[in-house]
Amino acid sequence: MIQIKNLVKRYNDVAVVDIPELSINKGETIGLVGNNGAGKTTLFRLMLDLIRTDEGEVRSKEENVAENDHWKRYTASFLDEGFLIDYLSPEEYFYFIGSLHGLNRAHIDEELEKYDDFFNGEILGRKKYIRDLSKGNQCKVGVVATLLQNPEVLLLDEPFANIDPSTQIRLKSLIKGIGSEKHITTIVSSHDLNHVTEVSERIILMEKGKIIKDIKTGNNTLSELEEYFSVMQ
Numbered sequence: 001m002i003q004i005k006n007l008v009k010r011y012n013d014v015a016v017v018d019i020p021e022l023s024i025n026k027g028e029t030i031g032l033v034g035n036n037g038a039g040k041t042t043l044f045r046l047m048l049d050l051i052r053t054d055e056g057e058v059r060s061k062e063e064n065v066a067e068n069d070h071w072k073r074y075t076a077s078f079l080d081e082g083f084l085i086d087y088l089s090p091e092e093y094f095y096f097i098g099s100l101h102g103l104n105r106a107h108i109d110e111e112l113e114k115y116d117d118f119f120n121g122e123i124l125g126r127k128k129y130i131r132d133l134s135k136g137n138q139c140k141v142g143v144v145a146t147l148l149q150n151p152e153v154l155l156l157d158e159p160f161a162n163i164d165p166s167t168q169i170r171l172k173s174l175i176k177g178i179g180s181e182k183h184i185t186t187i188v189s190s191h192d193l194n195h196v197t198e199v200s201e202r203i204i205l206m207e208k209g210k211i212i213k214d215i216k217t218g219n220n221t222l223s224e225l226e227e228y229f230s231v232m233q
């Protein structure tokens, strides 16, 4: 589904992403971990063609993402609040996103009912602009907006970071549900090793721009990662 070849991104002559080869299969749920500055967000930005590569390429369905827009039709992402339109209310934003994908209001309203628990009464009908929501609630809007798009590829950067424990649990089951559908390729970055190992079938560990580990999640994965990060301290 996604192939990375000889991908290098440098800032001030330092390679912050340096991935000779990475292949992500259709339907995989991948957890992306790594300490601050490891290059996770930069990798997402390269995958979304938000920044230029210095070398190499990211291919989605065999096509270089920097050379065409086809991947935008089936790829949804939420990296940060900058992806939202903050002078809209959540409803207006969801309808807008829906309209870009040919989905009418009635359909969006029906879909939004599925996220009632996740929203916990704080998102819809509150007559607030997105900019006036808490960071955690903005994150909920961003995540649900990606899911409304019914994507084939879903990229979420630290979705657990600002949300409360109840929402984290709900988000985990949402992501697990997506993973079980097997037609959505999901990459989720997180500093929470418990959450990320629970929702992912494969873990990619980055450090200083390079992939240090690429492992299938198993019974020992959490302890393997904890050991790695404790030695890194």
Ligand SMILES: Nc1ncnc2c1ncn2[C@@H]1O[C@H](COP(=O)(O)OP(=O)(O)OP(=O)(O)O)[C@@H](O)[C@H]1O
Pocket (backbone or CB within 6 Å): 011, 012, 016, 034, 035, 036, 037, 038, 039, 040, 041, 042, 043
């Ligand atoms: N626009 C930029 N200009 C200069 N350096 C940058 C820029 N964007 C990212 N970097 C650097 O690239 C490196 C990787 O940053 P990145 O944000 O990708 O890491 P990360 O793994 O997402 O970190 P975190 O876990 O803290 O979010 C860091 O050293 C960062 O300072």
